[in-house]
Amino acid sequence: MRTPSLASAPSGPASPSQIAPGNLVWLDFNDAPDQHALPEQDTEALRRGLLDRLEAALEYLFPAGKIRGRQFFIGDVQGTPGKSLVVTLDGEHRGLWKDFATDEGGDAIDLWAAARGLSAKRDFPQLAEEIGRWLGQPEQPRSKPDRKRTEPHLDDLGPWTAKWDYRDADGQLIACVYRFDPPAGKEYRPWDVRARLWRAPNPRPLYNLPAVTRAREVVLVEGEKAADALVREGIVATTAMNGARAPVDKTDWSPLAAKDVLIWPDRDPPGWDYAENAARACVQAGCASVAILVPPADKPEKWDAADAVTEGFDVKAFIAQGERRIIKAPTPRLSTFSLGQLLDDDSPLPEDLIAPRVLTPGGLLVFGGAPKVGKSDFLLSWLAHMAAGSDFLGLRPSRPLRVFYLQAEVQYHYLRERVKAVRLPASRLNQARENLVATPHLKMVLDDEGVQRVIPAIEAAWPKAGADIIAIDPIRNLFDGGDAGGENDNAAMLFFLSQRVERLRDAVNPDAGIILVHHTRKLGKRQFEEDPFQALAGAGSLRGYYSTGMLLFRPDESRTTRQLIFELRNGPALPSMHVDKVGDEWLEVQASERLVMQDYGERLDAERRRKRDVILELLFDEAAEGRVYTANQFAEAFEGKA
Incomplete structure (x- = not known):
């Protein structure tokens, strides 16, 4: 319908002569928006439609x-x-912005x-039409319905041939990965369940999260198929979405925090690249340890965990013992044992x-002695x-032992002089020739x-077997306490023992x-009698660390006889012994022999016998008179009379 309108028409009724063709403006109302407001139920239907597909609408409006x-x-x-x-995407406030x-x-x-630059009130009819058109569009083209497959898939790729569900730690479905096998080759497509879009969630979750969350050790593989193969073998496995093509920076690695992660890559360059990138991400996520398995060299290109399971390969042994590259070493765990475990262990x-x-x-045995007492010779x-x-x-040695003697006191020529003086049974000499390896000063x-x-020197001495004993003589000459201090400092001594010796x-x-x-160091006689191992110089932490202590002590500096004292933590106490070097050979001597100032000791013994006789005579005389004393009363009454 076209309706004429007067342009700048004067007030009052117009005469025919005033209505000229040039004064007419024609307006066409056939294309005007519908001026009738939408019924309330239609407006609510639009709102519900937007809320049902809110994530998709936001993706459409704001890419x-x-x-x-x-x-x-x-x-x-x-x-x-x-x-x-x-x-807001959830709850009663969903859709509010x-x-x-x-x-x-x-x-x-x-x-x-x-x-859209519109007004929800003034332009509502136009707005409603636009939203309605968008809501009427399907989210993705669909093929004919498949009763067994209700999930969406893409027409151009054909029906999906495999599907893997990604769930959160509580088992709620958050994403799916579909495999398609079109003529051009296999393709994978992720489906974001919450957004209802063909895309990966952001951030991308790891696969098999319910099991990963509960596990301490996790194997990270390349692809869901490989993960499922290990899961069927009773191994907790996961993968990043998209495998080797997974964007590391868009994957949520946090569920692996505080876990021991072993990465099993496919045997090809992309697989190793994926493993290295994932390893760095795992370290940043706070994994307890991270290592990459090295696929066997005799396996074909692209060989993976799924292939290993199919061919009957011992995957558990490979995971436990296979060659690996350590990215982050594990922190040693504290060992604990219940009373039941200790009682039941009969090994x-x-x-x-x-x-x-x-x-x-x-x-660890600490062998101590004063300077010049003969420690090194002994x-x-x-x-x-x-x-x-x-x-x-x-x-007694359990067998001929391989001994590495790391010494920092005696120069080479004098070391060989001492060695030639050692008396060994002739039948045992050949074994000792190879089993004892020493350093010069x-x-x-x-x-x-x-x-x-030092490590390669020991390994070179016994390439296959390794050392049975490592002797370090003396601590003082080789000591390194890091930044903590010297050998008298407890922290420095613990550092040396744990970070150097261990x-x-x-x-x-x-x-x-x-x-x-x-x-x-020197101790008073009484201190030494109470606890001779107090004589070990330096920090007290040394004594708390060793399993055995040995002291070589010379009671009388005028004599060559020494006393050998033991302190055992792993067994019953051993009696001390008296030893001496006789004719280039260390021998045990009689323990009953007086070692210190024999003449003076004999005079003391005679004086003790005389006093004993006087005290007995006093007791006999007092008893004859009917007088009885306690020990204290007797001492007070007869003090100084012996």
């Missing part, structure tokens, strides 16, 4: 937006990237209007390295006998560099016994 948790973020209604405008930069806000219809005890319980596997003879498999002063500190120098042992043989030679 640069991001979903974080339960909110959608965008910079403004124009779609600028940013975080000022926030849309607010732009914190402009203080604007409203519901889902208001947001659509603002994004045989490990054989002593040196019996009886003087040096046990993994034990130790060299002792070690030579252990290397020969021969008893020494009642100390070292001029080094057992710091990081020093440990790295590291050295762990590198060559964790079951090796350690012998540390240390000097003693």
Whole structure:
């Protein structure tokens, strides 16, 4: 319908002569918007439709937006990237939005209007038509319904051939990955369950999260098929969505925090690249340990965990013992045992390295003595006998032991002079020749560099077997306490023992016994009688660390006889013995022989006998008179009369 309208018509009735063709403006109302308001139920239907497909609508309106948790973020209604405008995605406030930069806000219809530059009130008919058209479009083209497959798939790729569900730690479905096999080759497509869009969630979850959350050790593989293959073998496995093509920075690795992660890559360059990138992400996520398995060299290209299971490969043994590259070493865990475990364990005890319980596997013995008491000479003879498999002063080796003698006191020529003076049984000498390896006078500190120098020297001595005993003589010359201080500082001593000595042992043989030679300080007679091991110089932490203590003590400086004293933590106490070097051979001497100032001691013994006789005579006389005393009364009454 076309209706003429007067342009600038004067007031009052117009005469025919005033209505000229040039004064007419024709308006066409056939294309005007419907001026009737939508019924209330239609408006509510639009709102419900938008809320049902809210994530898809936001993706349509604001491609640069991001979903974080339960909110959608965008910079403004124009779609600028940013975080000022926030849309709530969950709960009773779903669809409500607010732009914190402009203080604007409203519901889902208001947001659509603002994004289109329209007014939800003035332009509502146009707005309703646009939203209605969009709501009437399918989310994705669909093929004919499949009764067994109700999930969406893509027409151009054909029906999906495999599907993997990604669930959160509570088992709620959050995403699916579909495999398609079109003529051009296999394709994978992720489906975001919450957004109802063909895309990966942001951030991307790991696979098999319910099991991963409960596990301590997790195997990370490349692809869901490989993960499922290991799961069927009873192994907790996971993968990043998209396998080797997974964007590491868009994957949520946090569920692996505090876990031991072993990465099993496919045997190809992309697989190794994936493993290295994932390993770095795992370290940043706070994993307890991270390592990458090295696929066997005899396996074909692209060989993976699924192939291993199919061919009957021992995957559990490979995971436990296979070659690996350590990215982050695990922190040693604290071992604990219940009373029941200890009572029920009837396995045989490990054989002593040196019996009886003087040096046990993994034990540490501290051998102390004053300067010039003969520690090094005694130790060299002792070690030579252990290397020969021969008893020494009642100390018995379990077999000929491999002994590495790290000494920093005696130069080469004088060391060989001492060695030639050691008396060994002729039948044992050949074994000792190879089993005892010593260093000349070292001029080094057992710091990081020093440990790295010693390790290859021990490994070169026994390439296959490793050392049974590592002797360090003396502590003082090789001591490194890091930044903590000297050997008198407890923290420095613990640092030396744990970060230097233990590291050295762990590198060559964790079951090796350690012998540390240390000097003693002077103690008063009474202190020494109460506890001779107080004489060990330096920090008290040394004594708390060792499993066996040995002291070589000279009671009388005018005599050559020494006393050998033991303190055992792993066995019953051993009696002390008196030893001396007689004709280049250390021998046990009679323990009953008086060692200190014999003449003076004999005079003291005679005086004690005389006093005893006087006291007995006094007691006899007083008893004859009928007088009775307690010990204190007798001492007070007859003090000084003996």
